[in-house]
Amino acid sequence: MNAGIVHVGVGGFHRAHQAMVLDDLRVLGLAEGWGICGVGVLPGDRRMRDVLRAQDFGYTLVLKHPDGRQTARGIASIVDYLFAPDDPEAVIEKMASSEVRIVSLTITEGGYHVDRVTGEFDASDPRIAADLVPGAVPQTAFGLIAEALRRRRERGLIPFTVLSCDNIQGNGDVCQRMLTAFASRMDPELGTWIAGSVAFPNSMVDRITPATTDDDRAAVTARFGVDDAWPVVAEPFFQWVIEDHFPAGRPPFEAAGVQLVADVEPFELMKLRLLNASHQGLCYFGRLSGYHYVHEAAQDPLIARLLRRYMDEEATPTLHPVPGVDLDRYKDTLLERFANPHVRDTVARLCVDSSDRIPGWLLPVVRHQLATGGQVRLSAAIVASWARYAEGVDERGEPIEVVDGRRDTVMAYATRQRTDPLAFLRQSDLFGDLAEDTRFTAEYRWALESLMQRGAQATLADL
Numbered sequence: 001m002n003a004g005i006v007h008v009g010v011g012g013f014h015r016a017h018q019a020m021v022l023d024d025l026r027v028l029g030l031a032e033g034w035g036i037c038g039v040g041v042l043p044g045d046r047r048m049r050d051v052l053r054a055q056d057f058g059y060t061l062v063l064k065h066p067d068g069r070q071t072a073r074g075i076a077s078i079v080d081y082l083f084a085p086d087d088p089e090a091v092i093e094k095m096a097s098s099e100v101r102i103v104s105l106t107i108t109e110g111g112y113h114v115d116r117v118t119g120e121f122d123a124s125d126p127r128i129a130a131d132l133v134p135g136a137v138p139q140t141a142f143g144l145i146a147e148a149l150r151r152r153r154e155r156g157l158i159p160f161t162v163l164s165c166d167n168i169q170g171n172g173d174v175c176q177r178m179l180t181a182f183a184s185r186m187d188p189e190l191g192t193w194i195a196g197s198v199a200f201p202n203s204m205v206d207r208i209t210p211a212t213t214d215d216d217r218a219a220v221t222a223r224f225g226v227d228d229a230w231p232v233v234a235e236p237f238f239q240w241v242i243e244d245h246f247p248a249g250r251p252p253f254e255a256a257g258v259q260l261v262a263d264v265e266p267f268e269l270m271k272l273r274l275l276n277a278s279h280q281g282l283c284y285f286g287r288l289s290g291y292h293y294v295h296e297a298a299q300d301p302l303i304a305r306l307l308r309r310y311m312d313e314e315a316t317p318t319l320h321p322v323p324g325v326d327l328d329r330y331k332d333t334l335l336e337r338f339a340n341p342h343v344r345d346t347v348a349r350l351c352v353d354s355s356d357r358i359p360g361w362l363l364p365v366v367r368h369q370l371a372t373g374g375q376v377r378l379s380a381a382i383v384a385s386w387a388r389y390a391e392g393v394d395e396r397g398e399p400i401e402v403v404d405g406r407r408d409t410v411m412a413y414a415t416r417q418r419t420d421p422l423a424f425l426r427q428s429d430l431f432g433d434l435a436e437d438t439r440f441t442a443e444y445r446w447a448l449e450s451l452m453q454r455g456a457q458a459t460l461a462d463l
């Protein structure tokens with residue numbers, strides 16, 4: 001099968017979501033020309049390259065149902081994998097080849113280099129700066145894509161569509177603005193051409209996919225008799241809503257249950273502000289309460305009550321009507337999904353890179369509520385739970401491993417809050433001027449003080 005799609009960031013999620021859709025289409029005989037060529041950009045992707053190559057790019061997807069049933073299937077939609085640090089030229093030429101019509105991305109929220117307060121392109125990452133040195137061989141996702149688009153333009157080839165599948169509001173629009181800003185620094189004409197000629201459909205993606213563990217590997221062998229060095233496990237729930245804007249063509253996604261719509265925004269606001277922001281509500285309170293797994297935290301009645309109230313009282317007023325969706329039912333389903341004990345998603349996974357997640361998912365709710373006179377008590381408590389967590393010590397005095405691109409900075413600000421309660425909010429590159437808003441700070445101070453003095457469970461009880 002020819003690779004009509006190049007995908008950057010072949011992690012657990014891509015393999016449980018997009019690659020499954022293309023495999024469904026393959027089985028239906030509808031994927032001719034739509035194989036996936038995976039690309040790894042970071043050094044840590046070498047292992048994925050080695051494993052996939054050794055398995056002829058196939059792997060096992062295991063779905064874990066709430067009743068304990070497990071279903072497994074082989075996925076064969078990935079047909080090649082290129083590891084950019086070893087051979088960036090091969091990646092660029094693959095993207096520049098006429099058979100490629102879509103370059104899709106799951107490179108995490110941090111991979112887009114967005115300034116968290118201004119929303120503009122942030123060129124301060126040294127890898128971005130290195131890619132912008134004239135004559136440099138690109139190392140970043142943006143560097144590789146921009147160079148491939150430059151070659152296509154030079155060769156008179158139609159540009160590929162760039163399909164972002166990361167959890168970012170307006171992910172296509174954001175990708176367009178950031179990639180254009182990056183390319184304009186390489187060559188202003190290229191930037192203008194990308195802005196005007198390349199399609200960046202927005203998409204909403206959903207399937208909870210925890211990191212694969214050694215237990216998962218062993219279970220796949222024991223239960224299904226398959227030796228797979230890197231299977232992927234996920235919940236059965238699946239949703240993918242995409243704006244139908246693919247000038248270079250697309251697979252018949254709808255035949256595999258994907259929703260193609262004119263405007264994805266209502267769907268993505270619903271998902272990011274209800275699911276992803278609730279994950280943030282769950283993970284810091286959950287970790288401080290001593291939980292390891294997401295389902296344990298989700299089954300704690302105080303945490304479940306916080307999440308449901310946050311969704312009903314603070315997030316829902318910020319949403320638009322979502323075509324065909326009953327929001328009450330959607331929220332019920334979220335709590336059921338979080339509580340699925342078989343998925344074994346970890347609280348630690350949800351606590352990673354909070355600096356990218358809280359500003360992207362929760363603070364827009366806070367700003368909307370403040371602007372419209374709505375309530376922010378629960379959102380403020382969730383921010384306070386992050387601030388307490390970022391001190392790096394839990395309620396039993398055990399260390400917390402904070403994993404965040406801004407780790408040293410967030411921990412330094414958190415340390416100061418014992419004497420200056422609003423210290424954490426003074427990270428203006430995350431929070432803007434929120435520390436000046438007395439409606440927010442009154443709620444925040446109460447929650448932080450309570451977390452520090454009485455702990456997570458007592459704070460949840462009094463919320």
Ligand SMILES: NC(=O)c1ccc[n+]([C@@H]2O[C@H](COP(=O)([O-])OP(=O)(O)OC[C@H]3O[C@@H](n4cnc5c(N)ncnc54)[C@H](O)[C@@H]3O)[C@@H](O)[C@H]2O)c1
Nearest residue numbers: 009010011012013041042106107108111166167207208209
């Ligand atoms: N896991 C989920 O439940 C889930 C669900 C919906 C959406 N997503 C989206 O998918 C993303 C990846 O999740 P995952 O579970 O696959 O994670 P993962 O850790 O399994 O894989 C992440 C992949 O992204 C790559 N990556 C990270 N930073 C990058 C950068 N700066 N440039 C290029 N590549 C980079 C890594 O090299 C790796 O290949 C999430 O950040 C989110 O936006 C995940």
Ligand SMILES: O=P(O)(O)OC[C@@H](O)[C@@H](O)[C@H](O)[C@H](O)CO
Nearest residue numbers: 167205206207208209276279350
């Ligand atoms: O993967 P991230 O970093 O965007 O966010 C962590 C989780 O909230 C996220 O992975 C969810 O599990 C996922 O968005 C469910 O579809």
